[in-house]
Amino acid sequence: MFLWRSHQMPKDEKFLETIPQGILALIPTESCIEMGEKVDHYLAKWRGRREHDHLNDIAFKDYAKDSYIIKPYTPRFGSGEAKCVINHSVRGYDVYIMVDVTNYSLTYSLCGHTNHMSPDDHYQDLKRVIAAIGGKARRITVILPFLYESRQHKRTSRESLDCALALQELIAMGVDNIITFDAHDPRVQNAIPLKGFDTVQPAYQFIKGILKNVKDIKIDADHLMIISPDEGATGRAIYMANVLGVDMGMFYKRRDYSTIIDGRNPIVAHEFLGDSVEGKDVMIIDDMISSGESMIDTAKELKKRKAKRIFVVSTFGLFTNGLEKFDKAYEEGLIYRVVTTNLTYQTPDLLSREYYISCDMSKYIAFIIDNLNHDASISELLNPYDRIKKLVNEYNEEQKQA
Numbered sequence: 145m146f147l148w149r150s151h152q153m154p155k156d157e158k159f160l161e162t163i164p165q166g167i168l169a170l171i172p173t174e175s176c177i178e179m180g181e182k183v184d185h186y187l188a189k190w191r192g193r194r195e196h197d198h199l200n201d202i203a204f205k206d207y208a209k210d211s212y213i214i215k216p217y218t219p220r221f222g223s224g225e226a227k228c229v230i231n232h233s234v235r236g237y238d239v240y241i242m243v244d245v246t247n248y249s250l251t252y253s254l255c256g257h258t259n260h261m262s263p264d265d266h267y268q269d270l271k272r273v274i275a276a277i278g279g280k281a282r283r284i285t286v287i288l289p290f291l292y293e294s295r296q297h298k299r300t301s302r303e304s305l306d307c308a309l310a311l312q313e314l315i316a317m318g319v320d321n322i323i324t325f326d327a328h329d330p331r332v333q334n335a336i337p338l339k340g341f342d343t344v345q346p347a348y349q350f351i352k353g354i355l356k357n358v359k360d361i362k363i364d365a366d367h368l369m370i371i372s373p374d375e376g377a378t379g380r381a382i383y384m385a386n387v388l389g390v391d392m393g394m395f396y397k398r399r400d401y402s403t404i405i406d407g408r409n410p411i412v413a414h415e416f417l418g419d420s421v422e423g424k425d426v427m428i429i430d431d432m433i434s435s436g437e438s439m440i441d442t443a444k445e446l447k448k449r450k451a452k453r454i455f456v457v458s459t460f461g462l463f464t465n466g467l468e469k470f471d472k473a474y475e476e477g478l479i480y481r482v483v484t485t486n487l488t489y490q491t492p493d494l495l496s497r498e499y500y501i502s503c504d505m506s507k508y509i510a511f512i513i514d515n516l517n518h519d520a521s522i523s524e525l526l527n528p529y530d531r532i533k534k535l536v537n538e539y540n541e542e543q544k545q546a
Contacts (some may be wrong), residue, residue: 161520163203166238166282168517170212171230171273175247175266179289179486182506183242184213187514216273224254228272238517239281242509243270245292246462247489267292267310274317285321285516286314287509289487290460291343294328308335315339323512325487325505326380326431326459344512346485346505347384348528348535350457353483353503354427355539361425362543363536365390369424369451373442377430384429387532393418395442414445422450425480432460433484436469443478453480460488467493474499 168187172180191208198204214234220226245263252259259265274284293306312335314322321340327333333341354361362368372381372394385392394417399409428442433456443454456470461484463470473479474497483501494500508525515522524530 162518163198163201164207164238164517165519166236166517167206168212168513169214169234169237169239169281170242170513171214171216171239172242173216173244173266173269173273174218174250175244175261175269175489176242176289179244179506179509180213180242182504183510183513184211186507186510187212190510190514216276218269218272220252222253222255224252224259226252226269226272228269228276230273230276233280234277235280236282238283238285239277240285240287240513240516241270241273242287242289243267244289244488245270246290246460249489249491263292271313271317274314274319277318279318283320284318285323285340285513286319287323287513289325289485289505291324291327291332294324294332297329297332305335307332311335311341321516325485328431342522342526344508344526345380345383345528346459346487346503346508347387348531349485349503349505349508350384350483351388351532351535353501354455354457354481355535357501358481363388363390363540367424369393369419369421369426371395371418371421371426371428371442371446373428373430373438380431381429384427387529388536391419393421395445411441414441416445416449420449421446423452425453425455426451427455427457430458432462433458433482434462435465436463440469440473440478443473447478454478455481455483457483459485461485461490461494462488463491463494467497470499471497 170180170184188210199207214230214232217229218226243266245266247266248260250261252261270286277284291307292310296304296306299305311322311332315336323342323344325344325346327343330343368388368390370381370385370390370392372378372392375394375396378394381392381394395414396417397411398413398415400412401409403410426446428439430439433439439456443456446454456479461482470479470482479499481499481501483503485503485505487505490502495502511525512522515525
């Protein structure tokens, strides 16, 4: 049996090369409160256990606390308009604001009607939090697990460039750094070239989640293959295949460019490039599951080519059209597991599905915040190559001994 070894606490000596860049404050909006509390738990545990000679220095004031969370309040008027109130001083603090713009479970009253909060509503609340801080914080870092408007990252004809505009607006309001995960197109950071922008990949958490829940998977080129569902996800698939030492393949969508249906050119066929998948487990890798049609179409094509078990792996599980298609695909043996992170809102229905694997990202976010508060490099955290190799080697050794 594969024995799970939890991460050690961050190495104190690394962090204590520099003093904290202000008292740490974590401000999760209501959309991200569950994730925020998990991150807060790790930070409080790690810092409470650290022992060093500088604890009484003024630079380490309020370094070890039971909680770093400062709750913002965003009451709304009957018209739907809102404001943000922060009932705690943040002067000189190193502030980290967390927002899940996809959390549609939250509602507010608008002229007697119940409205579900949209990404636009969450983004406005983020700006309200920044406005309430009022320029008094020493540094503001915004953590947007799902980058707001990330799919509107380029212009075709007369279209708005919403993601670039949002990034520039946040910087203009005083934000110093923006952290996101698996940005749809990382080149959008070109809109703010002089400010910090990091897009983090959850590749390690994917592998960890799969190995923990699927005891008989074999990580080698004879038994596993990584698949990109389209040309846009090829980079992710190539990285994962190289790290795991397996082959990759990709589909490209042949479209009818003479016709437009629902604003898009319809897909005529899915063409495959790569070696045979016959008898192999396959992982379909992409940044998000929206409606899920692309993933399920890819799974159908792979089954036609006699693939064994199909893992649908994605950073963000939005499931905008519900879970019925995935339920049916699972019942028919089309897919074996669906793997996503908890970076976006997860419904109770999703968490109850036996085919679903949730990869917790809270410890990873806590590591990043802990490093940044000390102005320590996060390069090692952004590149999980060594950690994945170690994890897979340990798993393979355990498999040999089983």
